[in-house]
Amino acid sequence: MHSFKKFYELTLLRRFAAIFVLTAMFFAGCAPAQQSHGKTVITVWHWMSDREEAFLELARRYQEQTGIEVRFELYAPSEAYAQRVKASAQTNKLPDVFGILGEKRDFASFIKSGYVANLTEAMNAPEASGGTWRESLFPRALSVNEFLNGNEHGVPFGIYGAPLDVMTIQMVYNRELYRQAGLDPDSPPRTWAEFMAHCEALKQKGIPRFVSGFGEIWLIDALASNFAMNIMGEQKVFDTYAGKVPYTDPDWVRTLALFKEMTDAKVFVDGAVTMVNKTAEQTFANSRAAYAFNGSWCVNVYAGMNPTLDYAPMLPPLVNETNPPRIWGGAGSSLVVNGRSAHVEEAIKFLRWFTAESQQAYLCEKTLNLPSNAKSLGQIPPVLAQFADDMDHVTHPSLYPVNELPAVIEAFDKGIQSIMIGEKSPEQVAEEVQRVKEKEMKKQG
Amino acid sequence: MNTRSALSLTGTANEVNYERVKKLTVSVFVHAFLVLVSFSCLFPLWWAFASSLKTQQTVFTDLSFFPSQPQWQNYLTAWTKANFGLYFLNSLFYTVCVVVGVLLIASMAAYAFSRLQFPGKNVLFLVLISTMMIPIPGSFIALYVLLNKLGLVDTRLGYILPQINGGLALGIFLLKTFFDDLPKELEDSARIDGCGRFRVYWHIALPLARPALAVLAIFNILAVWNEYILAMLVLSAKQLMPLQRGLMVFQGAHITQYPLLMAGIVITILPVLAIYLMLQKHIIKGITAGAVKG
Amino acid sequence: MNLHRVRHIVGNYVFVLPALLLFLIFSIYPFYKVFQLSITDWDGISPQLNYIGLANFIDLFTDNPVFWHSMRNAFYVTFLALTVQNFLALGLALLCDRDIKGGNVYRVIFYLPPVLSGIVVGLIWNWIYDGNYGLLNHFLAFIGLEDLSRAWLADSRTALIAVSIIHMWKGFGWGFVILLAGLQSIPRELYEAARVDGANAWVMFRHVTVPLMIPVFILVSILTILGTMQVFDIIIATTGGGPGYHTEVPITRIVSTMIGSSKFGYACAMGVVFGLILLAISMVQIKASKMMRQV
Structure with a gap:
């Protein structure tokens, strides 16, 4: 009857307990000691794991030059980072410098909570070397971090963040596939008619045409709003967002109909409608599509997967030649200074150094992102420089005087997905989006 | 299983044969099924392993079962x-x-x-x-x-x-x-x-x-x-x-x-x-x- | 005598005390927070809360067809998981329960899908279902059914079932492990006795295995329901909820409301309603199981 003693000796738990005690003893001896007293330490939070090495190297250089220690802390992936920042904001635990992910609305909310220092004064102060911090940076990159007088968020006028890099989101085309299709690799399509004709030529040769990560609906949103702004002009798009023009307007139906036209002509690669962008990038990098719609960071991605890929950026084809083309772009990632930090001055000084010419050139060399410092442009690879050329056409939701409501944006993007699978007609989608718009407007009061 | 085959020994030689064939057939089907499911479970692991030995350029283009130039240093x-x-x-x-x-x-x-x-x-x-x-x-x-x-x-x-x-x-x-x-x-x-x-x-x-x-x-x-x-x-x-x-x-x-x-x-x-x-x-x-x- | 009884009961409470303490510290506060936030229009950042009563709930029940559609999708996947996935898990567990050759090897292999990280699963299945270079389409062409080939994740008719298959493939290993443990806990003597009585394999399964396994079946089915209703990673790695709303599930809706639209309070209300629905389903399951055991 006392056979249970035998089991006692075998108990799993006991073995675990033994390991547990041993490990606990091991770790008791090496608790982290990280408080460095008396010296100023600037802590920076970021989510950019692919730039971690470069950041650490720059931090080392900064300490060498100034004696101030900068501690970069990486929290990835970006969803985890965003949670961490929001949670820390609730307990006043944000670091001296951090980045804000999300839309301008979120940015505004952080500013209004006092967590973001206004950099305007520092931006405009004359530098020893002549000029100002502000003048050294791309104006387009700065405006993403700028709040104008009378903005819809009620934030006081000012620049609140320093851009680390700039980007554009536009189309790229494969020059080699162009040659194979008997098309001129130096003249990508400029107009919608040319684009559709080139697609037909590619199709004749059995070359797949257009890929993008349309499963991530913000890419649909970017492309569709490029078309919309070209068709009806920026002002009418903003008027729609403000509720003065309905989505059932012929210009909006025309925008939606472009997607139907592309679907009917089998322009999209099979499955693009739910594709994640990383898959779309593989597809284009391996020459399995002639066009892609992607951000300028793709230079780095394609270089890793297929260094010999022969491609170039192009603007989305013009539907209405009387209006200028529009693409999204601006600051890729920005850092802000915590307004409640004990080291606001030192943190601003560091950011200024961080975005200066030679640091930006180093970052660009290591990470193949477009530098935010215009002076560093001379030192970048040619393909990347071509992306920078299109900066003049750049706009971004962060720059709009008025933004569309998230629920309406979703209905619009998902509606385009429905068009792409032949489930709904452009007119149907326009009506549905308008219905959602009216409902949401009513809720906003 | 053992008990049952022991019982069937008391039957005629024919019955023994029949039992054996039946058992074999069932066993073949069972293992075929198990192997099929196993394959579907092993395949992704093998793919991850094979991919770990490729380079960034070949990882999605080289679809061979095992890369011809395995990059063992990837592990280091x-x-x-x-x-x-x-x-x-x-x-x-x-x-x-x-x-x-x-x-x-x-x-x-x-x-x-x-x-x-x-x-x-x-x-x-x-x-x-x-x-x-x-x-x-x-x-x-x-x-x-x-x-x-x-x-x-x-x-x-x-x-x-x-x-x-x-x-x-x-x-x-x-x-x-x-x-x-x-x-x-x-x-x-x-x-x-x-x-x-x-x-x-x-x-x-x-x-x-x-x-x-x-x-x-x-x-x-x-x-x-x-x-x-x-x-x-x-x-x-x-x-x-x-x-x-x-x-x-x-x-x-x-x-x-x-x-x-x-x-x-x-x-x-x-x-x-x-x-x-x-x-x-x-x-x-x-x-x-x-x-x-x- | 009375004091003795009280001491006895207090002693019994000691067993649940550690669990209760952890629960009180780490679960109650977040629970309370979620309920509190569900009646605000908080954006997730600003320091002050703005109470709006039941407006979030009223909107959710009267004016959010997309959420209820996502609920229907989740039920669809759950139904498939409850039937196909669990029968597969049971079948494999029964086979591995017998002393078959290589049983140990199979036991390890079937646990591989749960162990694999979501990244690998996403990459593999995106490749299998791909419209142009997909393994599935190649296979269909090989057996002469190329008419059926398509981009499986992008087709409104197949997207949800394609996602369900990934989920079931990734999930059956859990059920397999629990069911196997249950089967192994059944005293061998019961089988021996039945066999002596001349029972065949089916009779033994029906009258020995099933009655003893009912509690484990209940456990596995509740875990399947909870696990499947809350499916999320696989959707994000393959379709992102598209095309249109065809593969949206409650958690993708909650996350996109919380992050995409910064409607934190509203997302909390969705979480509360969704949680209560899961709770109700589980209660019904447990009640039903009690009735079954009494029969």
Whole structure:
């Protein structure tokens, strides 16, 4: 009857307990000691794991030059980072410098909570070397971090963040596939008619045409709003967002109909409608599509997967030649200074150094992102420089005087997905989006 | 099976033959099915392994079964770049703490819910296991605020305790199910021998529930080993971070270094499989029968 | 005598005390927070809370067809998982329960899908289902059914079932491990006795295995329901909820409301309603199981 003693000796738990005690003893001896007293330490939070090495190297250089220690802390992936920042904001635990992910609305909310220092004064102060911090940076990159007088968020006028890099989101085309299709690799399509004709030529040769990560609906949103702004002009798009023009307007139906036209002509690669962008990038990098719609960071991605890929950026084809083309772009990632930090001055000084010419050139060399410092442009690879050329056409939701409501944006993007699978007609989608718009407007009061 | 073939020996030679053919056919079908399912499970692992030996350029173009120029150095690069040496020990520590904690606390509670009487038992049980059901979208922020109040942010304890709590609901539920089905005779006789509640629980009930404990251990080991969101929320010091922090190095916002990532994944999977291999023996032994006899 | 009784009951409480303490500290506060936030229009950042009563709930029940559609999708996947996935898990567990050759090897292999990280699973299945280079389409062409080939994740008729298959493939290993542990806990003597009585394999399964396994079946089915209703990672790694709303599930809706639209309070209300639905389903399951056991 006392056979249970035998089991006692075998108990799993006991073995675990033994390991547990041993490990606990091991770790008791090496608790982290990280408080460095008396010296100023600037802590920076970021989510950019692919730039971690470069950041650490720059931090080392900064300490060498100034004696101030900068501690970069990486929290990835970006969803985890965003949670961490929001949670820390609730307990006043944000670091001296951090980045804000999300839309301008979120940015505004952080500013209004006092967590973001206004950099305007520092931006405009004359530098020893002549000029100002502000003048050294791309104006387009700065405006993403700028709040104008009378903005819809009620934030006081000012620049609140320093851009680390700039980007554009536009189309790229494969020059080699162009040659194979008997098309001129130096003249990508400029107009919608040319684009559709080139697609037909590619199709004749059995070359797949257009890929993008349309499963991530913000890419649909970017492309569709490029078309919309070209068709009806920026002002009418903003008027729609403000509720003065309905989505059932012929210009909006025309925008939606472009997607139907592309679907009917089998322009999209099979499955693009739910594709994640990383898959779309593989597809284009391996020459399995002639066009892609992607951000300028793709230079780095394609270089890793297929260094010999022969491609170039192009603007989305013009539907209405009387209006200028529009693409999204601006600051890729920005850092802000915590307004409640004990080291606001030192943190601003560091950011200024961080975005200066030679640091930006180093970052660009290591990470193949477009530098935010215009002076560093001379030192970048040619393909990347071509992306920078299109900066003049750049706009971004962060720059709009008025933004569309998230629920309406979703209905619009998902509606385009429905068009792409032949489930709904452009007119149907326009009506549905308008219905959602009216409902949401009513809720906003 | 053995008993049955022994019985059929008493039949004629023909019957024996028929039995044998039938058994063989069934066996072939069974194994064919098992092999098919196994293949579907092994394929992704093999793919990850083969990819880990390719280069960033060939990872999606070279579809061979095994790369002609295997890049074994990817493993060394992955190990050093991801700083696995440090993170491995951390993850080991967290895993042991959480698993021991969950097994102990959940088994005690489950035992009480299954065997002991006290007022409010059913309500309490329901409340405890309902933590499994409410997916709390904002819970991370609330948890951080709480840990901050307790002074547990950026400590090992602040990372361990919420995970133990997270594993309890499933643990209590699973163990109670198994305790409910265990024969009570052994416990009764121990009680007659003068054993108190704790000794009965520790010396009799726990060993009997070994298969269930092993299952629970397996589930929790995997959960802790793969955890990273909570780590990113609670911990800042690199010295405290778990294994998954190392894998993040290969997954940028835009760039994923696939071969190194796959090498890292293979490295992180191996210990889990080894432990599973060890633990599954406890699932299999089926000590219940022996215990009843004892 | 009375004091003795009280001491006895207090002693019993000691067993649940550690679990209760952890629960009170780490679950109650977040729970309370979620309920509190569900009646605000909080954006997730600003320091002050603006209470709006039941407006979030009213909107959710009267004016959010997308959420309820996502709920229907989750039920669809759950139904498939409850039937196909669990029968597969049971079948494999039964086979591995017998002393077959290589049983140990199979036991390890079937646990591989749960162990594999979501990244690998996403990459593999995106490749299998791909419209142009997919393994599935190649296979269909090989057996002469190329008419059926398509981009499986992008077709409104197949997207949800394609996602369900990934989920079931990834999930059956869990059920397999629990069911196997349950089967192994059944005393061998019971089978021996039945065999002596001349029972065949089916009779033994029906009258020995099934009755003893009912609690484990309940456990596995509740875990399947909870696990499947809360499916999320696989959707994000493959379709992102598209095309249109064809593969949206409650958690993708909650996350996109919380992060995409910064409607934190509203997302909390969705979480509360969704949690209560799961709780109700589980209660019904447990009640039903009690009735079944009494029969």
